[in-house]
Structures are given as structure tokens and as C-alpha cells.
Amino acid sequence: MTEVRVAGVGLTRFGSHPERTGRDLFAEAADRAFADAGVERDDVGELNYGNFMGALAEHQGHQAPLMAEAAAVRCPATRYESACASAGVAVREAVRTVRSGEADVVLAGGMERMTNLDTEGATEGLAIAADDLFEVRAGVTFPGAYALMARAYFEAHGGDREDLAHVASKNHENALPNEYAQFRTAVSVEEALDSPPVAEPLHLYDACPITDGASALVLVSEEYAAENDVDAPVAVTGTGQGTDRMALADRADLASTPAAADAATAAYDDAGVGPADVDVAEVHDCFTIAEVLAVESLGFAEPGEGIAAARDGLTTADGDLPVNLSGGLKAKGHPVGATGGSQIAELTRLLRGDHPNSEHVPDADVGVAHNAGGTVASAVVHVLEVAE
Amino acid sequence: MTDRNEGYDEWIDALSEGAGYALVCPEGHGSLPPRRVCPECGASPLSEEPLPETGTVETYTVVHVPSPRFADDAPYVTAVARFGPIRLTGIVRGVDGDLEGVGDGDPVEVGTAVEAGVGERETDDGRIVVLRPVET
Ligand SMILES: [Zn+2]
Numbered sequence: 001m002t003e004v005r006v007a008g009v010g011l012t013r014f015g016s017h018p019e020r021t022g023r024d025l026f027a028e029a030a031d032r033a034f035a036d037a038g039v040e041r042d043d044v045g046e047l048n049y050g051n052f053m054g055a056l057a058e059h060q061g062h063q064a065p066l067m068a069e070a071a072a073v074r075c076p077a078t079r080y081e082s083a084c085a086s087a088g089v090a091v092r093e094a095v096r097t098v099r100s101g102e103a104d105v106v107l108a109g110g111m112e113r114m115t116n117l118d119t120e121g122a123t124e125g126l127a128i129a130a131d132d133l134f135e136v137r138a139g140v141t142f143p144g145a146y147a148l149m150a151r152a153y154f155e156a157h158g159g160d161r162e163d164l165a166h167v168a169s170k171n172h173e174n175a176l177p178n179e180y181a182q183f184r185t186a187v188s189v190e191e192a193l194d195s196p197p198v199a200e201p202l203h204l205y206d207a208c209p210i211t212d213g214a215s216a217l218v219l220v221s222e223e224y225a226a227e228n229d230v231d232a233p234v235a236v237t238g239t240g241q242g243t244d245r246m247a248l249a250d251r252a253d254l255a256s257t258p259a260a261a262d263a264a265t266a267a268y269d270d271a272g273v274g275p276a277d278v279d280v281a282e283v284h285d286c287f288t289i290a291e292v293l294a295v296e297s298l299g300f301a302e303p304g305e306g307i308a309a310a311r312d313g314l315t316t317a318d319g320d321l322p323v324n325l326s327g328g329l330k331a332k333g334h335p336v337g338a339t340g341g342s343q344i345a346e347l348t349r350l351l352r353g354d355h356p357n358s359e360h361v362p363d364a365d366v367g368v369a370h371n372a373g374g375t376v377a378s379a380v381v382h383v384l385e386v387a388e
Numbered sequence: 389m390t391d392r393n394e395g396y397d398e399w400i401d402a403l404s405e406g407a408g409y410a411l412v413c414p415e416g417h418g419s420l421p422p423r424r425v426c427p428e429c430g431a432s433p434l435s436e437e438p439l440p441e442t443g444t445v446e447t448y449t450v451v452h453v454p455s456p457r458f459a460d461d462a463p464y465v466t467a468v469a470r471f472g473p474i475r476l477t478g479i480v481r482g483v484d485g486d487l488e489g490v491g492d493g494d495p496v497e498v499g500t501a502v503e504a505g506v507g508e509r510e511t512d513d514g515r516i517v518v519l520r521p522v523e524t
Contacts, residue, residue, distance in 0.1 A: 124455040133396045134420060138477040138517050139458050139466045147449035148468055155447065155498050202452040245427065249468045249475035250419070254447055347414060 003222040004098045004231035005294035005387065007105075008037025009345035014213040014333030015182040018115040022058050022214075023052070023070040024363060026111040029214035029338075030071035038217035038230055044218075045103025047077035048094045050086030050110025051337035053125040057113050063066070065278030073107060073217070080359075081337075086110055087215060088340030088371030092239045093217050095382070098255055104224040109216035110167030112335035122210045126336070129374040131247040143287065145248055145310035145375045147199035150289040152254035154201070161201055164288035165192035166203045166311040168330060171285060174317055175327025180342075182211055206288040211333035215341030217348075222387075234348045238273070238383030240266025248375050257376035260297035264370070264381045268299075271366075271383035275299030278321065278383075280350055281366035282343040284372040285328040294370045295323065298381070322335035324366045325350060327359040340371035340380060347384050395422025401514055405448035408439040410474040416438055418473025442522055444520055445500040448480065460511040465495060469502050476504055478517035494519035 011023050034041060047208070049200040050069045054060045064077035080090040087110030094108035113124050118188040131298030135145070154157065169189050178237035192205035237311025245251050251256075268274055275298060283298070285291035296306040300321055301314070309315045315323035326332045326346035329339060347367040349355035367384040393449035399421045402408055408453040411434040413426030418437075427433045448467035458464065480496050490523035496502070500521050507510070 055459070119453070120456045120459065123453060124457075127455050133393060135477050136455070136457075137514065138453070139461065139479050140477060141455055143451065143453065144449050144451045144466055148447045148466070149453075151449060151498065152447040185469055195452065196451045196452070200452070202449075247477070249477045254468065373430055 001296045001363065002101065003175045003387065004095050004236045005220050005222055005225050006217060006236060006344065006348045006384070007033070007039050007220045007225060007232040008033045008179040008218040008236045009348050010036060010216040010346055011342055012213045012260050013180050014335060016115045017212040020212065021064055022054060022060065022063070022111050022113045025113065025212060025214040026109070026216070027070035029216040030107060031292070033216035033218050036147045038254065039105060039218050039220065041073050042073070044073040044075050044106045044107050046075055046094070046097055046106045047071065047073055047081060048090040048106060048108040049077065049338060050080045052081055052083055052086050052112060053336065056125045057117055064228040067111070082378040083373035084284065084334070084336045084372030085371045085378045085380050086337040089241065090308040091217065091340055091344060092241055092380050093235050095239045098219055099161060102213055104221045106219045107216060108219055109214065109341035110337040111214035112337040114210045115212050115334065117196050119210070120379070121247060128226060130170060134247050134249065138241065139298060143199040143202055143292045146289055146386050147202045148248060149254060149293070149375065150201050153292065153307070156255040157307060159307035160190065160292050161193060163307045163311050164206055165189040167285065167288040167291050168192040168317050170310045171324050171328040171330040175324050178327050178332060179356070181331055182209055183331045197341035202287055202289070208286045208329040208334040209333040213333060213335035213338050215338040215345055217341055217344055227359065233386060234351050234387040235387040236382055236383050237385045238267035238271025239272070240264060240270060240344040240381045242379045244377045246374070246377050256303060257297050257372070257379065258378035259294045259376050260294060260370060260381065263379040264298045267381040267383050273383060274368055275364050278368050279329050279366050280325060280347065280361045282326060282347050283320065283323055283328070283367040285324055285330045286334055288330065290372065292326065293376070298368060298370055316355065322360055325360060343371060344382060344384065351384060351386050374378060400506055403504060403517065408504055409436040410439055410472060411435070412437045412473055416473065420474060437473070439471045439504065442501045443469035443476065445469045445496050445498055445502055446475065447498060448496050457509060457514060458511055461509055467496055467502070469519055471504060474515055476521040477520070478504060480506050480519045480521070481507060481521070484490065
């Protein structure tokens with residue numbers, strides 16, 4: 001089985017670009033990825049593209065050929081949709097495609113355009129990631145679903161809004177030097193606590209913003225990199241995916257995310273590493289409680305102890321295991337269908353040493369990306385390692 | 389175009405008549421319709437078993453930023469309550485059907501006993517599962 005290398009990564013600035021089309025956003029990210037990789041577009045064997053709500057936001061289905069045009073590649077092109085994990089599954093399939101020998105070069109990533117909708121439209125768009133009959137009709141919004149999990153977590157394990165505010169404050173701090181981040185402003189624990197409620201117990205600063213943006217990765221086989229003198233020092237050594245019951249109410253436990261634990265176990269086994277080997281992680285903090293649940297599912301903290309990870313400094317930039325040095329979804333932004341690709345782009349730069357926050361992890365060899373869909377009915381975990 | 393959802397519609401009709409049910413497989417796993425096999429273990433047949441008269445709130449949230457279908461309903465309380473072999477997700481309403489008290493002292497807590505029925509959204513009269521606190 002060939003090793004998969006990250007030859008190049010590209011992002012748009014995440015933020016509010018309501019007038020920019022999805023095809024233009026993805027074209028920019030792909031352009032940057034090709035420039036970073038030094039790989040010819042003609043060599044791309046497949047395009048794996050993630051997008052969640054393009055049919056609602058842009059009245060545009062069948063986006064994969066459109067994005068192949070935008071990136072100027074002519075090859076099999078497929079759109080992947082798993083809600084907020086859309087790009088994660090697109091990348092995972094790209095890894096499997098390169099490993100299988102089906103293609104030496106795959107362009108993978110995603111795009112979401114959201115701010116052209118008003119808040120109500122975006123809220124409605126995000127809500128369709130939940131079970132329409134039994135959740136959405138009962139008033140479950142995306143923040144509402146995570147609020148239900150947060151309350152269940154507090155009941156099961158303790159913890160409070162202040163613990164969550166430490167997650168928000170940490171991630172805003174991390175985003176300050178990140179030129180791709182939507183919010184490059186510090187938020188104190190007090191400011192986070194004082195923000196208005198969205199779905200109690202979650203308040204405005206517990207939630208990621210509505211974001212436009214795109215991500216693109218050029219993944220290549222180890223042999224292709226060697227033959228073409230492509231500098232690709234970071235390898236994707238592990239991939240795993242998990243699935244849970246769609247509706248939160250149908251899960252055995254409302255305060256944990258076993259799909260992410262399943263994905264992590266598979267990805268760690270695939271890479272031959274364990275949680276103790278991980279030096280840095282990008283996790284799916286669409287809400288502050290989601291980072292807590294992710295840290296536990298990835299094995300960085302025992303169940304019930306993830307709530308203290310940011311407050312106690314385990315996951316801060318100068319902690320033993322920095323989490324979301326990019327700023328996370330929370331501060332960097334969450335263009336839904338692009339997020340899974342952007343996490344791997346950020347991790348790659350952190351491991352290569354050319355990320356503005358690389359100074360916090362100078363000796364990092366192993367990174368983990370955790371991308372979740374809906375209320376973690378879908379989860380994808382990737383392990384990245386410095387190969388050269 | 390039809391708004392009907394076979395299986396779900398019959399289920400919510402029954403709930404509105406005080407005859408709510410769960411589908412239960414031979415192994416005792418509960419689920420909600422439409423189902424052909426048990427989503428937990430794949431077993432069949434599934435029997436319709438009456439829901440207990442009261443359930444227990446396991447978690448809830450006060451939603452302040454609604455989707456368009458709930459624009460006139462916010463703020464409102466969504467809760468997940470255990471009813472025997474299943475949980476139901478519903479809007480919590482007081483005995484008068486209003487949302488008085490939301491925002492300054494929640495009308496439910498984890499552990500509150502509730503009964504399940506059917507109400508209408510204020511925004512568009514759509515039918516919703518309603519959970520009402522009951523005296524225990
Ligand atoms: Zn069963």
C-alpha cells in the first residue's frame with residue numbers, strides 16, 4: 001500500500017463574502033493548493049469535493065463538474081455530502097483512492113457559501129442535518145442540538161458555562177495570527193459568558209460563525225512525489241470514519257460521541273499510533289461543547305474530564321496537547337462543506353513549520369484532524385505524520 | 389406534491405389522540421416509525437406498544453434563535469424525554485399551552501415528569517410533538 005502525502009494545501013480567507021460565488025471560492029483555494037504543491041493540474045486523477053447546502057444556498061446541485069471547471073481539472077469529479085463532515089469524507093475517499101493505486105494525484109476539499117442567506121435561512125439550512133421528522137419538526141436547530149448535548153453533559157459529569165467559555169477564549173486567542181481566520185479578535189472568558197443566549201446553555205460565543213470559504217488539498221502517492229521532485233514532507237497515515245444513529249434522542253448516551261471514538265480508533269489503528277503519540281490536533285468545535293466531546297472521543301481526556309482541558313491548560317497553545325491552533329471552527333470560521341479539508345490544511349502547515357502558530361509545536365511529529373457531521377452522526381478522523 | 393409522510397403521520401395522529409406508541413422488536417429495542425426492521429439489531433416483526441403515560445426529561449434547551457418555521461414561537465423549550473423503550477424530542481408547553489416563564493426560570497428541569505401530545509407551531513400551525521409537565 002502506497003503512502004499518501006500532502007503535496008499542497010490551499011484556503012480562501014474564511015469570513016463573510018456574500019457576493020462571491022461558490023465556484024470562485026473553490027477556484028481560489030484550488031489555485032493556492034496547486035501553487036503550494038508544484039503539481040501539474042493535468043496530473044490530477046480525481047476530484048473529491050465536499051459541499052453541504054449548495055442546493056439551498058446557491059440553487060446549485062451537481063457541483064462537482066462545476067468545481068472541476070473552476071479548478072481546471074478534467075477527471076472523474078464527485079461531490080461528497082455528510083453535513084459538516086462533507087470535506088472530511090471527501091478527503092478520506094481521496095486517501096483511499098491514492099492508496100489503492102487508482103490515482104496518483106487527487107484534488108480534495110470543499111466549499112460552502114452561507115452568508116448570502118440571512119440568519120434564518122442559514123439556520124434552516126444547517127438544521128436539515130438533523131432528522132427532519134423527529135428533530136427539526138420539534139424545533140431542534142443546530143445550536144439547539146448541541147445545547148441538548150451540553151446540558152446532558154453537565155448533568156452527567158458536571159462542568160458549567162465558564163468551562164466552555166475557556167474553550168472559546170482559547171480558540172479566539174489562537175486565531176489572532178492566522179491570516180485565514182474569520183475572527184482575529186481576542187475574546188475573554190468574561191465576554192464569552194456575557195454574550196447573548198442562542199440555545200441555552202449555549203450563548204453566542206459558544207457558537208461558530210456563519211462562514212463562506214473553501215479548502216483544497218493536493219494529495220499524491222509517495223512514488224509520485226519522489227518521481228516528480230514534489231516536496232511533500234507530511235503524510236496522511238491514518239483514516240477512520242464512524243456513524244451513529246441520526247437523531248440525538250436515539251443514541252444510548254446524550255453526553256458522548258461514539259461515532260468519533262470509532263473513527264479515532266480506526267484512524268489510530270490504521271496509522272499504528274495512539275492518543276499519547278499525538279502532538280497537536282484540529283477538532284470540530286462547531287460549538288464549545290463539541291470540542292469537549294471531541295477531546296474525550298480522541299482519547300486525550302477521560303469521559304467527564306474533557307470539560308476542564310482548556311481551563312486547565314492541557315489544550316492551550318502552550319499546553320501539552322494544543323487543540324485548534326488555527327482558531328478552530330469557533331474563531332477561524334466554519335464554511336461547512338470546506339471545514340474537513342481546512343483542518344488538514346492547517347495541520348499540514350503546523351507540522352511543516354510554516355504556520356503562524358508552528359512555534360507552539362516545534363517538535364510535533366503527529367497531528368490529528370477530527371471532523372463531525374450533524375450531532376456527530378458522522379465523524380471522520382485523520383492522522384498526519386511528518387514523513388521526511 | 390404531498391405533505392404526507394406515511395407511517396409518521398399515523399404515529400402523530402395516534403399521539404394526538406392519547407394513543408402514542410413505540411415500535412418494539414423481539415429483543416425489546418424501541419424505535420419510531422416508519423420502520424421495517426429494528427434499527428438497533430435488524431430484527432422483525434415490530435409491534436406497536438403503547439407509550440407510558442409519563443416520561444422523564446433527560447435534557448432540554450431554551451432556543452432563542454429559531455429556524456423560520458419557529459420564528460413566532462421563539463423563545464421556546466425543546467426537550468428530550470425518555471418514554472419507556474424510546475425517547476421523544478418535543479416542544480415543552482405549560483398546561484395552558486403557552487410558554488410563560490421561559491427566559492426567567494425554566495419551566496422544566498432534567499428529571500421533570502412530562503406527558504406527550506401534539507400541538508401546533510405558532511408560526512405556521514404545523515403539528516409538533518408537545519411535552520407538558522405533569523404533577524407527580
Ligand atoms: Zn432490536
